[in-house]
Amino acid sequence: MGNWALRLSVTVTTVLAAITVGPAAHADAPVDYVALGDSYSSGTGATGATGTCMRSPNGYPRLWVNRHETSSFAFVACGGATTDDVRATQVSSLGAGTDLVTITIGGNDAGFATGAISCVLGSDEVCLGVVEAARIYIRTVLPGRLDRTYADITTRAPSAEVVVLGYPRLFETGACPGGLSLVKRQALNAAADDLATVTAARAQAAGLTWADTRPIFAGHGVCAAAPWINRVNLLNLTSTFHPNNAGYANGYLPALENVTG
Numbered sequence: 001m002g003n004w005a006l007r008l009s010v011t012v013t014t015v016l017a018a019i020t021v022g023p024a025a026h027a028d029a030p031v032d033y034v035a036l037g038d039s040y041s042s043g044t045g046a047t048g049a050t051g052t053c054m055r056s057p058n059g060y061p062r063l064w065v066n067r068h069e070t071s072s073f074a075f076v077a078c079g080g081a082t083t084d085d086v087r088a089t090q091v092s093s094l095g096a097g098t099d100l101v102t103i104t105i106g107g108n109d110a111g112f113a114t115g116a117i118s119c120v121l122g123s124d125e126v127c128l129g130v131v132e133a134a135r136i137y138i139r140t141v142l143p144g145r146l147d148r149t150y151a152d153i154t155t156r157a158p159s160a161e162v163v164v165l166g167y168p169r170l171f172e173t174g175a176c177p178g179g180l181s182l183v184k185r186q187a188l189n190a191a192a193d194d195l196a197t198v199t200a201a202r203a204q205a206a207g208l209t210w211a212d213t214r215p216i217f218a219g220h221g222v223c224a225a226a227p228w229i230n231r232v233n234l235l236n237l238t239s240t241f242h243p244n245n246a247g248y249a250n251g252y253l254p255a256l257e258n259v260t261g
Helices: 002-021 058-067 084-092 112-121 126-141 142-156 182-205 247-258
Strands: 031-035 070-075 100-103 161-165 209-211
Touching: 031 058, 031 161, 058 070, 058 100, 058 247, 070 209, 084 142, 112 126, 112 182, 126 142, 126 182, 142 182, 161 182, 161 247, 209 247
Parallel strands: 031 070, 031 100, 100 161, 161 209
Antiparallel strands: none
């Protein structure tokens, strides 16, 4: 009986040693992170947005940094930026050591601000005309502009994971007292779908990671009971139709973490 107990003790000790001595778990290494893009990346619709680029500590880039180890963080996204602006003034922040790049871009190229204002102030007919012109641009011109932008990013940061985040549909289509007509809301949502389709295709063709925000924002657009997107605000027009704090914390941040961990 004594020998049996001794052998059992040795066996248990050996198993425990094998478990304990195995490779130790390592925390993720700190990353060099660069946030590119337009107002949806700068956080224009969130509280605390300041400066000419309207960058906010409540936008998704800073929220991501607050939850992850970073060795450096360059926040160069800027409200109003187009693909040309990203290529001319933002990609210079990238380098061979960049580990993570995030970007939203393309909405301003397609005339997001002009279309939104036209739909707020104009008739259904005016809105539909402006939105249709934007949709044609998205399908025919924007793909080439995105290709050139993504190529510049990957050339300057060849080792980085590049995450292209999409735009949400702006509106719910139920009752919307005091808001845009259903015709206008449906048209703008259709343009958002076109933009997502084209952006996803070009990002994936470039070997980049696509993060679709539409499913996460569903049920939280303008006119929802708990909206994550700002309604028309005559006192702060720049925040109109941009994500609010909840939109970044509950929409964009999870969309990014779903692909980065």
